[in-house]
Amino acid sequence: MAFMVAERVNAWAALVSANERGYGDDIYEYTNDLYCRNWLHEAWLLLDEHFVQLRTPQVKALDDRYKAATIDDDGQALDQFHWLPDPNLRWWRHPRILTGDLGRSLRSAGAIGTAPDTV
Template structure:
């Protein structure tokens, strides 16, 4: 077996993760979730549009799916895809800031550390109210 071949057991685990998580996260594949995480991180690197500021945590659902799916995958699938996930997680951390823990705001649940971070850069109209805990305020892309 060469370094990239997956077995029927590997593919069955990916399908099983997709099926077991579809009720909670909607139907998505491992490839789709990793691709959506990549696109989310790229958007954050460019600046998160303040028009969608209150939808920010919804953008992180693809990472929630990956978090829930990872233990359901075979060690081989995790090994093959871990470097990709690590790279996008690293870039996410670089594109975000740690959220100030404000009263009444839950911390990232179940090890979901990405919910405890907010965009470093924003775009769009100025003057939008920012969510509690986004302090210091993100830099507006026009101010770079």
């Protein structure tokens, strides 16, 4: 299980970094990528308390970076492309920097963000 947790934390870190510089894939890959954070959320309920205490600071730091790199629109833009699994999953947000296919899709759904050349 520890290997899988490390893998999902690494996937979350990669998605956070991608959001910080401008996510380069499409809306369907983006919503698929968000499931790595869903997995972590669900796994935290099953993991040993000591293990959770060791990993929580890293995940919290990634969550904070992700929040800074994204916009919360109550899931309205993403919901037009993918059913939101739970409104309490606070990481179902869209990138602040809207670029490429993802940016075009989200703008068509009414999302507001910045273009990569204005950041």
